[in-house]
Amino acid sequence: MLSRIADSLFWLNRYMERADGMTRLIHVHYILSMDKSLSGNSGWKPVLELYTSLSAEVHESIQHNIPAVLKKLLIGEDNLNSLQVIVSRARENARGAQDQLTKEVWEQVNQMYHMVNDHSLKIRLNTNEAMAIIENFSNQTVVFAGITDITMERGLGWNFMNLGKFIERCLQTISIVNKELEIITEHGVDARDILQWRYLLLCLSGYEMHLKNYRSQEHEKNVMDQVLLNENFPHSVIYSLTRINYYLENIRIIHGEVNISLARDFGRLYSKVKYMELQSFTVQSLREFLQELANDLGDFTRELSQHYFNYS
Amino acid sequence: MSSIPILHPYRSLPGTWDEMYDGSTVRPHYQKVFEVLQQADVSTLQLKEHLAGKVFMNQGITFTVYSEDEGIERIFPFDIIPRIITSAEWLQIETGIKQRLKALNLFLKDIYSTQEIIKEGVVPADLVASCPHYIREAFGIPVPHDIYIHVSGIDLIKGEDGKFYVLEDNLRTPSGVSYMLENREVTKRIFPDLFMGTIVKRVSDYPIFLHQILLSLAPYGADDPTIVLLTPGVFNSAYYEHSFLAKQMGIALVEGRDLVVDNHKVYMKTTRGLKSVDVIYRRLDDEYLDPLVFNPNSLLGVPGLMSAYRKGNVALVNAVGNGVADDKAVYAYVPAMIKYYLNEEPILPNVPTYNLSDDESREYVFENIDSMVIKQTNQSGGYGMIMGNKLIEEYWAKAKIDITRDPRHYIAQPIIKLSTVPCFIDGRLQPRHVDLRPYALCGPDEIRIVPGGLTRVALKDGSLVVNSSQGGGSKDTWVVDF
Structure with a gap:
């Protein structure tokens, strides 16, 4: 196998696994943030610290503004670890190794890429739809794992x-x-x-x-x-x-x-x-x-x- | 369900050959499609159109358009109504292309060895010498089975008289074959009813034929040859096609940085170390192949590749230097080549072409510019074209000076009204101009052309330019027994 292809496949899965962990955590945090937490601290600071490349001041300032937090995490252009960046990188790697992936795997990655680059997300994340959006992304990463498992040689x-x-x-x-x-x-x-x-x-x-x-x-x-x-x-x-x-x-x-x-x-x-x-x-x-x-x-x-x- | 009659307002354009409608009735080979369309209503067709677009998008069948240094990813517009060609027409296309390719192959062999055709005065020496794609470094390099043009996409058009003409020869790295194959798959999904009872000739064996040819080129002694497809990379506008073909043939898709040349042999870098490579189907232009020989700034190629090629340690498909045969000024001499090498009359005629180096022709062209198109001989993709019927005065004055200064790099042809076919645009059927690019494969034993090809459509109303970079789209192309 070409070294470049092995590298791309390795990173494709790293990024998709990261997307999986991250969307699940966001989903859980979103639901639990509706309850009053035990420590009294129900903000998004820990999540922002885990998954963004932003400064401490930004974390502090937006942590109670849920739509702002979600946008940073999912589509924030200034966040080098946003879902959009992660999925785009995954697709970049998939594209370079496309001849070694099954059509099904490629289509799943490509589809997610188009979903996360949908311009309407910016608006929809301000609405009640946010939860459904997160859930959908989380499901799509699981689908990726499943498709990989049942189709790849x-x-x-x-x-x-x-x-x-x-x-x-x-x-x-x-x-x-x-x-x-x-x-x-x-x-x-x-x-x-x-x-x-x-x-x-x-x-x-x-x-x-x-x-x-x-x-x-x-x-x-x-x-x-x-x-x-x-x-x-x-x-x-x-x-x-x-x-x-x-x-x-x-x-x-x-x-x-x-x-x-x-x-x-x-x-x-x-x-x-x-x-x-x-x-x-x-x-x-x-x-x-x-x-x-x-x-x-x-x-x-x-x-x-x-x-x-x-x-x- | 009320059905809106989408066909009634269909009018063919004056002075143009419409392939479905002869002015009063529907041509017999379109009858079946016509009936199905008549029963469909607009919303059903729109749904099919939407579905087709989604299939292309999800599969990543996209290309990149470059304008102002910015690349935008788009799907290649697809028109859902298939274009139909009869077997009788196809027979002429097939024999005509085979004849042309035989002559062009002999021309390349001749030009890169003894140059008899120049000595005999059939093709002028300065025409060849001044061609930027004549590669001196390829002179004297023997190629397996004397085949230079393994893969070609010769562009045909149908004129006002309903006859096919050759518009240009693409003998270097023609693209679009994946669209031919994918368009068929998509049409099967959206119009299963159209296929019922119609026998459409199969195109899907193209990758198998191509693979067989690549296998037959392996250097002597390689019993389990390694074949690779060399792509410029993911940013190339045809990258989807490269990965598609590699996958269909089960061969590795490599980039220049994956290959290395050592002691005149080509290797690829694998997780297990270096592995030798025997045949390269390269989708990289000559000038980027080897920075040691051609463009020294190119990072896409492989240093030393030409030395391995010269030694016969690796086969390149297509051969290096084919550009001299598909130059737009050399094109005018192809009928003469057919006569010279094969002693035959061309089955598919050329479009009349004016050599602008000739003062008289140039003057004639300038005087009759409103019915002419001027093309740069070394450009493709619809770039660098001057349509005489849409001139901008200022621009034309400047172009005239450029042309007079360097006439070798321009040719002129009369503007031909390409034939039209029905397309589903804005909720109704409208005639649009099309061309046809059949894909031919030359192997050691025969030339094979899968029946069909890529029909490119000028989607803009009234436009005659079908190139994807200029707002063109494509259609599935059927060859049917009729």
Whole structure:
């Protein structure tokens, strides 16, 4: 497979996974922002901090103006991480790799591109339709995942696509969890209250699973166990890392490579999480650990792209 | 449901050949389509039109129009009413194009080797020497099976007399074939009823034929040859077509930066390292192919590609240097080439063409400018055209000076009223001018032309310019036994 194509497929899926995480979080936040929150802070600042490239002053000034927030997040031209930018980048990558994508996958990306570039959005986001718009985008990203799953050939390209997807998902989970821990520390909220954790779990589509599987009242420990270490939870850190390990191994086998440093470096990172002991962490040390993990994953991604995607 | 009679006001234009309506009745080969249209009402047709537009948009079948340095992405306007050509007409088109291509291929072989045709005085030496697309670097390079023009799109028009003429030869990297194929697919979706009981000849095997030809060009010894399609990239106006064809043939779509030449061999950069490349279907013009030989500023090409080509380590499709044969001034000599190489009379005539280097012709053209069109010999896409019936005085005065100073780069032709076909525009059927570009494929054994082609439509009322960059659209084109 052409290095350039592998690179494009990798990034196509990274961007689409980001769009998926972001639209789900916006959707959850939108609904929960209608309730009075526990910390009394129902603004959009944390979301803006997670997903925009804007300054702290802007965050502060618009955080209670929902239409303004939504516009920044979804179509803000000055926000380098708006949904519009993300989907446009995804399409750019899809376009360059169009001959390696199925017609169905390409059409889905292209359709979303036209949706997010629809000029009427600017007006419609001021109205009651906003919720339906967010929901629709969120659904479309899920449709993308489904179409990819049922139409794409399980070749080399598939493995690179999934590497992109799970690296992105892992980073997303880490940053959302870290944001939540930050709020807890800063606002001194009672970490034993499940309602505080509900938001995080909903953003990661894991609330129902939590209710079914964790019975004790030690919410903080339970939630951290689920989002970091639960092998069955598709948005947990360990789940993503296990998938990355699997696709990395597939690529190694297809290429017939032996003994590459890439696998070794990833293995080191993977074991850090695999063999971590939650009990030994404080909130503060956990935040540091997660930050370090995100950095390690970033380094690994750079190494990965140097190894496989170097073409220009 | 009240049906608004959309056909009744249909009037063919005076002095123009209308392909459906002969002035008093509907021509027999249009009868069936006519009946279906008569039963449809405007809103149904509008719905079909909307559906077709959506299909094109979602598939990303868009092209980029450049004006004032800004590129805008648009769908290529599509008219839903198919254009119909009879098998008898097609037979003439097919044999005529085959004859023309045989002669043009022999011309290219001759021009890049012994140049007999110049020595015999059939084609003037200075005409060839002054052609900007005559590539000296291609001189003496043997090409597999002596084929230069593997893929061509010769533009035909139907004149006031109802006969087909050749308007121009596109022998370099003609585009539009994906529209021919997609237009058919879309028409099947929106007009299944029209296909019932009509046998429309199939065009869908074009990519298969093309793939077979590419395979046959692999250098000796490559038993599982690697074939790639070289595109200038996603910003090229025909990028959709490049990806479409690569996909249809199951070959890799590469950009210049994906390729590298080492020791006169071409490789592509893969996740597993370098992989050798045997055949390149390039959709990149000659001047961008290799910065070491041609335009040194081009980032689109591959440094060293020409050296690999010269050694015969890689086949290029089409061959390098074809531009000398589709030059608009050389065009005038194609009937002479047919006579010289094949000893035959042209089956498809040329449009009369005036050589402006000749003082007498130039004077004649200037005097009769209101019935003439002047074209630049090295321009395409409808750019650089002067329509004599729509002159702007000031502009024309300046153009006259330019032409007199550099007459070799202009030719003149009488303005021909292209034939019209019915189009569904603004809720009713209206006649619009069209041309026809059939796509021919030359392989080692035969020349194949899928029955059909791209019909381009001048959508603006009264316009004779069909190019997509100038407000043109397209139609599905049917060849039917009748």
